Amino acid sequence: MKSVRHLALALCAWAALPLAHAQAPAGYPSDYAALVAAAKQEGKVRIYAATDTAAANPLIKDFEALYPGVKVEYSDMNTTELYNRVISEKAAGGTSGDVFWSSSMDLQIKLVNDGFALTYKSPEASKLPDWAVWRNEGYGTTYEPIVFIYNKRLLKPEEVPQSHGDLAKVLAANPERFKGKLTSYDIEKSGVGFLLITQDASLNPAFWDMAKAIGAASPRFQSSSGTMMERVGSGENLLGFNLIGSYALQRAKKDPGIGVVMPKDYTLVMSRIMFITKTAQNPNAAKLWLDYILSRRGQTVIANQSGLGSIRADVEGELTAHGLARTLGNALKPIQVGPGLLTYLDQAKRLEFIKQWQQTAAARK
Amino acid sequence: MSSVAATVPAAAGGFPGRQWSRGMVISLTALAVLAPILLILYQSLLDAPFFDQAAKPGFGAYRFIFDDPDFWSAAKNSCFIAVGMALIAVPLGAALAFLMVRTDLPGQRWLEPLLLIPVFVSPMVLSFGYVVAAGPVGFYSVWFSDLFGGVPWNVYSLTSIAVIAGLTHVPHVYLYASAALKNLGSDVEEAARMSGASPLRVALDVSLPMVMPALLYSAVLVFFLGFEIFGLALVLGDPEGHLVLATYLYKLTNKLGTPSYHLMAAVAVCIIAVTVPLVMLQRHLMKNAAKYVSVKGKAGRQRPLPLGAWRWLAAALIAGWLVVTVLVPLSGIALRSVVNYWGEGVSLVDVLTLDHFRTVFGQPALMRGIWNTVLIGTIGGGLAVICYTAIGLATHRQPDGWSRFVDYLVLVPRAVPGLLAGLAFLWVFLFIPFLSPLRSTIFAVWLAYTVVWLAYGLRLVSSSLLQVGAELEEAARSAGASRARTSRDVTLPLIRHGLLASWLLVFMIFEREYSTAVYLLNPGTEVIGSLLVSLWATGGADMVAALSVINVVLVAVGLGVALRFGVKLHD
Numbered sequence A: 001m002k003s004v005r006h007l008a009l010a011l012c013a014w015a016a017l018p019l020a021h022a023q024a025p026a027g028y029p030s031d032y033a034a035l036v037a038a039a040k041q042e043g044k045v046r047i048y049a050a051t052d053t054a055a056a057n058p059l060i061k062d063f064e065a066l067y068p069g070v071k072v073e074y075s076d077m078n079t080t081e082l083y084n085r086v087i088s089e090k091a092a093g094g095t096s097g098d099v100f101w102s103s104s105m106d107l108q109i110k111l112v113n114d115g116f117a118l119t120y121k122s123p124e125a126s127k128l129p130d131w132a133v134w135r136n137e138g139y140g141t142t143y144e145p146i147v148f149i150y151n152k153r154l155l156k157p158e159e160v161p162q163s164h165g166d167l168a169k170v171l172a173a174n175p176e177r178f179k180g181k182l183t184s185y186d187i188e189k190s191g192v193g194f195l196l197i198t199q200d201a202s203l204n205p206a207f208w209d210m211a212k213a214i215g216a217a218s219p220r221f222q223s224s225s226g227t228m229m230e231r232v233g234s235g236e237n238l239l240g241f242n243l244i245g246s247y248a249l250q251r252a253k254k255d256p257g258i259g260v261v262m263p264k265d266y267t268l269v270m271s272r273i274m275f276i277t278k279t280a281q282n283p284n285a286a287k288l289w290l291d292y293i294l295s296r297r298g299q300t301v302i303a304n305q306s307g308l309g310s311i312r313a314d315v316e317g318e319l320t321a322h323g324l325a326r327t328l329g330n331a332l333k334p335i336q337v338g339p340g341l342l343t344y345l346d347q348a349k350r351l352e353f354i355k356q357w358q359q360t361a362a363a364r365k
Numbered sequence B: 001m002s003s004v005a006a007t008v009p010a011a012a013g014g015f016p017g018r019q020w021s022r023g024m025v026i027s028l029t030a031l032a033v034l035a036p037i038l039l040i041l042y043q044s045l046l047d048a049p050f051f052d053q054a055a056k057p058g059f060g061a062y063r064f065i066f067d068d069p070d071f072w073s074a075a076k077n078s079c080f081i082a083v084g085m086a087l088i089a090v091p092l093g094a095a096l097a098f099l100m101v102r103t104d105l106p107g108q109r110w111l112e113p114l115l116l117i118p119v120f121v122s123p124m125v126l127s128f129g130y131v132v133a134a135g136p137v138g139f140y141s142v143w144f145s146d147l148f149g150g151v152p153w154n155v156y157s158l159t160s161i162a163v164i165a166g167l168t169h170v171p172h173v174y175l176y177a178s179a180a181l182k183n184l185g186s187d188v189e190e191a192a193r194m195s196g197a198s199p200l201r202v203a204l205d206v207s208l209p210m211v212m213p214a215l216l217y218s219a220v221l222v223f224f225l226g227f228e229i230f231g232l233a234l235v236l237g238d239p240e241g242h243l244v245l246a247t248y249l250y251k252l253t254n255k256l257g258t259p260s261y262h263l264m265a266a267v268a269v270c271i272i273a274v275t276v277p278l279v280m281l282q283r284h285l286m287k288n289a290a291k292y293v294s295v296k297g298k299a300g301r302q303r304p305l306p307l308g309a310w311r312w313l314a315a316a317l318i319a320g321w322l323v324v325t326v327l328v329p330l331s332g333i334a335l336r337s338v339v340n341y342w343g344e345g346v347s348l349v350d351v352l353t354l355d356h357f358r359t360v361f362g363q364p365a366l367m368r369g370i371w372n373t374v375l376i377g378t379i380g381g382g383l384a385v386i387c388y389t390a391i392g393l394a395t396h397r398q399p400d401g402w403s404r405f406v407d408y409l410v411l412v413p414r415a416v417p418g419l420l421a422g423l424a425f426l427w428v429f430l431f432i433p434f435l436s437p438l439r440s441t442i443f444a445v446w447l448a449y450t451v452v453w454l455a456y457g458l459r460l461v462s463s464s465l466l467q468v469g470a471e472l473e474e475a476a477r478s479a480g481a482s483r484a485r486t487s488r489d490v491t492l493p494l495i496r497h498g499l500l501a502s503w504l505l506v507f508m509i510f511e512r513e514y515s516t517a518v519y520l521l522n523p524g525t526e527v528i529g530s531l532l533v534s535l536w537a538t539g540g541a542d543m544v545a546a547l548s549v550i551n552v553v554l555v556a557v558g559l560g561v562a563l564r565f566g567v568k569l570h571d
Helices: A002-023 A030-040 A051-067 A079-092 A105-113 A166-175 A193-201 A207-217 A225-234 A245-254 A283-294 A294-304 A321-331 A339-345 A345-362 B003-013 B014-042 B062-067 B069-102 B108-115 B123-134 B139-148 B158-170 B170-182 B185-196 B199-210 B212-228 B230-238 B245-255 B261-285 B310-337 B354-363 B364-395 B401-411 B419-431 B434-438 B442-453 B454-466 B470-478 B483-494 B496-512 B526-537 B541-571
Strands: A044-049 A073-078 A099-102 A138-140 A144-151 A182-185 A220-222 A239-244 A256-262 A267-270 A271-278 A332-334
Touching: A002 A283, A002 A321, A002 B364, A030 A283, A030 B245, A030 B261, A051 A073, A051 A283, A073 B541, A079 A099, A079 A105, A079 A193, A079 B419, A099 A283, A099 B158, A099 B401, A105 A138, A105 A339, A138 A345, A144 A225, A144 A245, A166 A207, A166 A239, A166 B245, A166 B470, A182 B230, A193 A207, A193 A239, A193 A339, A193 A345, A193 B261, A207 B245, A220 A225, A225 A239, A225 A245, A225 A256, A225 B354, A225 B526, A225 B541, A239 B069, A245 A256, A256 B526, A271 A283, A271 B245, A339 A345, A345 B158, A345 B245, B014 B108, B014 B139, B014 B230, B014 B261, B014 B401, B014 B419, B062 B261, B069 B108, B069 B158, B069 B170, B069 B199, B069 B212, B069 B230, B069 B245, B108 B170, B108 B310, B108 B419, B108 B541, B123 B158, B123 B230, B123 B526, B123 B541, B139 B310, B139 B470, B158 B170, B158 B230, B170 B199, B170 B454, B185 B199, B199 B212, B212 B245, B212 B261, B212 B454, B230 B245, B230 B364, B230 B496, B245 B261, B245 B401, B261 B401, B261 B419, B310 B541, B354 B541, B364 B442, B364 B454, B364 B483, B364 B496, B364 B526, B364 B541, B401 B454, B419 B434, B419 B442, B442 B454, B454 B496, B470 B483, B483 B496, B496 B526, B496 B541
Parallel strands: A044 A073, A044 A099, A182 A220, A182 A239, A267 A332
Antiparallel strands: A099 A271, A138 A271, A144 A239, A144 A256, A144 A267
8 A cells, every 4th residue: 555655656756747847946956856846746835924815816826837746835924923823833833834925014023033044045135135035044135225205296396305405404494384294204113114214314414303293284294105106196295205115106106195115315124024934834835935025026926916026136017126227226225134134123222213203203292 | 678689699609510611711810811911910920022032030121111101291292182082982972872772763773873973993094094184184074174264173282182082982882871871761761751851961861871880981981092092192192292101012023123022012011000900999999789770570661852942952962972983083084085185286086096905805915804804703793792791691690709809810911002912912812822723713802802902891891780770680599590591591692782793893803903903914824904004104194094984894894784684583
């Protein structure tokens, strides 16, 4: 009986081989076919992600078409839930995700740093910019500029700030007009918002002057980008800063009232970090998924169907590292994937920054 | 009468079979409630996640929150909202119940489902509806200010939050009060009316005092809910910086970068500490519950009270409340679900679309969420009521220490904000070995819902139980029936309306619950509530609007069916 099963397995593996060979893209190691076969044996990959299903669906469909037999189990949750789930499940020792994918770059690097990630050198790694790979564990997967948004119906073209310096100037010139009509992340409630503002603080020499101008406008801080876009779109707020460009551009396509500006002095670029877990139950399928996401094929889907922006230089399109570099050049400032992200996870430093920000930029009551 | 009631438990003492099942029910309840609560208490006394090897005991978490001025401002705001809610919801809910159950108010049949709509919709969505409809550039605000040159209200103020919360909790009081009033014989009211009392007088001096236990229970529960208010405060209070305890707790999730469980747990313990004196107060008020027994062996049929000229005032009261609480936010959300964008200077006719609904129906995860929501409301709701009834019967007319214990016990979970309760349940399912295979099934969601809403369901069941005259059960027991038989053949049939109303309430609550399931969300266990939260966070306002309209329609259909069923049972 046992031998029959062995024979059947061997036959299957043999039958799958030529197919697998055909699928392994050029430049991949010769034993990649074995990885594909092992992944098919596992049959599925469990992904915990803070990227909404609508954006991930084209990737999932394409991946399942490329590797039939490997099913994607995709759980969509917000960044905080993701972190909570990951650390509790690890402590309990039960089943967890195989791949974690989140826009909360600092928490992802913390997880990598705390030993959650599997070391795996993706054959695609050489195609990524240096800043996007850390220790062959955490991989930046997307290229998402951080933008201003404004209400096109209510804001005159000359009032639209084109840079961070402009933002401070526009606000200072007309504090009454913008009173209660400026929006951004509440940095106490949103980890992404905190990350972005601290990046601003280190890149912008006039940061605290800008913060003062922001505070004078009695800003309305929100915990999610959805709320900000909804309120700028409706005209309740006029202007928003530090929004994730991929969301804003998608929204602007549907709502012609929303305008998007990539600041000319510097545009931060965020990248969703992905890593495979050390305790993954489907490690081979997980590797396959990571390689696919980083591959040219996957990145093309990311840029053109998911609207998240490709990190690879060899993918064409408007929302890609390549396309953006043409218009913004050196103004693009990608956030480095690495331990620098951990600075403000130190409690005292973080509270200190929050306090200073609140005193300068929070709405006057 | 009270002496009769007191003799029944004494007679029951000699039935070990029943005592055994009673012990079983009580211990299961205690386990389901206390496991997550003790976990939270334990967590609040550590300085790191309880499963972290490096966690050390201490009071650091309490020190942190007591030093934080935000905590005190949040506590003050929560008190303001809770008091405001109770002051608004209890009188209005009682008045509504009286008008709907005891009078000849026209159109009661079609009015009843409308009254319950505020309960259907998650507060998150309701507040979103208010922003769209009555916010600074909302549909109605723009029309209003075109006509009168300005709007006198500000939906983002603390007072608005309290008023909206109060108005949306009227149905909770209404359900408790009307369930009790339905079991009340109308002879006393008729006597008062014949002696020349006006309908208002009858309501204030006769009917409502008779249902005092239900009103007190609902007042305490509404007050509780005031401390639990999350969605409303998050959407409406955030932009102007009005924190309440639940949003303060939510803020702690990210304030230190990594989730600070110990701080969150400490806030939850503070909220629980507020509710315990409330339960004591409630028990004190309830000591003489037996004097409210009103369905007696010879209870006559209920006859509605003629309102006469008062009916116009009553109709205006109900219409006004419905417009503010139902029409304004729901028309807002409905309108939002069929337009691409909105706001100042947008002509809505140009942006009409059905795309949002098409997208919802095209996504398997969202469709699964809709289906699961239906299941958890109907079947899950029914199972929950069965559990609540078992607990209710286990403490019914047995005023001993165990019953008091259960009384305190059931009110505790409601005091924990849903988000944290969900997290505690995730821990329970993770760290209790025999439960872990169930974590990624809908059972986990159901158990969390059932425990979180224990107080609601049980109060409804037990205020019906209180209305059953002891002499009816006594008669059955004298004729030789066992306790179990008495419950089955006498008590349960008498409270079937209460149970039906309870199922209805639980169904609606399960449909709209949004925060508890967030941490238990897995592929296959999606429910609309948790999907709304996750879509809201990623900016899917279109989907949120469409999905909430679908939610409201689903519940409306379910409720319509249930009401027809209920009405037939009644006749």
